[in-house]
Amino acid sequence: MFQDVVMEFPYKHSTGTTIGRFLAGLKEQKRIWGQRVPKQGVVVPPLGYSEIDGSEGGEWVAVENTGTVTACARVHTPIDHLHPSPTPFAFVLVKLDGADTALAHVVTDGLDRLRVGSRVVADWRSDEERVGSIRDIACFRLVD
């Protein structure tokens, strides 16, 4: 005897100034901002504080839309209601030019050419589609 149940909860997470302004930067400026943080360098995306010693984040630093893949994991069988694409894609960590930390995101095309070390560029959603979310960047795509 068993029961199948789906628990579904919508959440509205309040962001705070740092995360909120970073997301506003994606939405309104199509810019990716980092924050200079003691002992970490330019943190992208920023939290507003250092994860190492809790000290406050400092000045905003704009980073490039381009970067280098530091890790990539190809998903051949996406999981619905979890993965961001219904067709094969890759999770990536991307160190954007100017940043000292890597951003987590996805690459959806050119998977067979994708490697650690690949150069990628952010692919933005249209002005109407951007809402102030990390997914205002639709994905990263390989720079040939």
Added chain:
Amino acid sequence: MSTLRNVAFVGFAQLPVVARDEHRMATEMLYPVVVDALRQVGASRDDIDYQVSASTDYMDGRPFGFVAALDVMGSWPARQDLHLEMDGSFAAYYAWVKIQTGEVDTAIVCTHGKTSEGEPERVFNLQLEPYYHAPIGIGPTASAALQASAYMARTGTTDADLAARAARNRAAGVGNSDNQVRDAASAQQLQGSPWAIEPLRSGYVPPIGETATCLVMAAEGKAEKLCDRPVWIQGVDHRAELQTLGSRDLTRSAGTALAAKKALAMANVGSARDVDLVELLSVTPVEELILLDALGLDAAASTPVVNPSGGPLCAHPIMSTGSIRLGEAFRQLSGRAGDRGVAGAKRAIAHGAQGHCLQQNIVWVLGTEKRWA
């Protein structure tokens, strides 16, 4: 280094790990295990001063669901109790600390959780920070795969290397009747398995499995009465790393290296090479290589013996997996490991981990001798 109380593991019980127990709820699986553990040490529940339980409500799908374990742990008359939303290897640490205070002398450390009820890839996505990481949909296999790709890129480790590592664990796991996966598999077979999330093949990651476990711990003076060959805690330490995946060096386990350094120093043991066996909570061959590196061990060396139990690849009942590492070390050092016993073993390291990409690690140094006079 101050003198601490000598505390030992004196008993360990578990159910064989299965894909899904069709007959029992999670806490119903725990009851016979607690009974068995007490029987092993010849104690009644009233002889045990302290109880710690480890599980995660997220996997159980029940907020405060962990409270149900109280009923099966013998919580009346009212007991001193602790619950952790963590693997049992960390729960044992809290029991150790409590015993160090002198307030209690004996403890049971219980784990439960039916991995088959929820979907870990979804559940543990929620461990990630909700603004930048969780919305991307990264689960624990995905983050392990990201770690694997970075590690392979830095070190030149190949798919064949991972297959060989996995095959080693599978071979070791064959004789262990508590394992879910008990058939050997060649490196070639494992390398031929389909991708779980590339570069991790399904042959390199454990299947979903569940069990319940109970460790019994006792301080010097009581331990010798409960067990013919208590396994003494000589050192222990745990360290947490940053949460943000992209802010960490995923190819190294700085936390394990530091925890090992501290635990070995507490144990007055020069290096991990001085122990006879190591049980690692390595869910993938990449984690295993990273952990061995962090412990200062050569992955190609034949001693210390790594994962004589078969390791988590053969059984990964989430929340219990670390307790099983401790349980295996207990069995090995107390002469209860049967045919898979490492001959003459006197010292062991048991490792536990929690979070994505080995974010938090605990290192136990255990031995047949008491540490403090």
Added chain:
Amino acid sequence: MNETEPPKDPVRYIDSNVYLPYHYVAGDYRAKYLRALKDKKILGSKCSKTGKVFVMPIVNSPESFAPCDEFVEVADRGIVTTFCIVNIPVIGRSLEIPYVAASVALDGADISIFALIQEIKAEDARMGMRVEAVWKPDGERQGDHEDILHFRPTGEPDAPMESFIHRL
């Protein structure tokens, strides 16, 4: 580009959706209890040490730690040990507000179950009131918790406090 900082006005929230499917195994004890409801039977399990009967049946007594491996049938009627009057609607159910939620000690059981009391004016609810189960009609019961629709007063004299005070 001209900006030296991101916009001054932060995006205030992000929307996220937690989606978690679960496959729960009832376990033999609960399955047996639920199946018996189809036959209008309510089962408990008996502590092998103290003889206390727990409804729903559980594998061991939380009090004595001993196994409860004997199943016994208890009555489908009992006593309201305590209750409350609820003014908050239940999402997903069309219950008339206010309603009475009670703890009911079934005859033969040593602990109480939670029950919905209907066919009563809320202000008439009281401790010690005798109630009986109202079952779904024959042919409609599935062997699940909805087989008991609710409990209603039987009209019998109230039970004295001594008879239920230890079964709250």
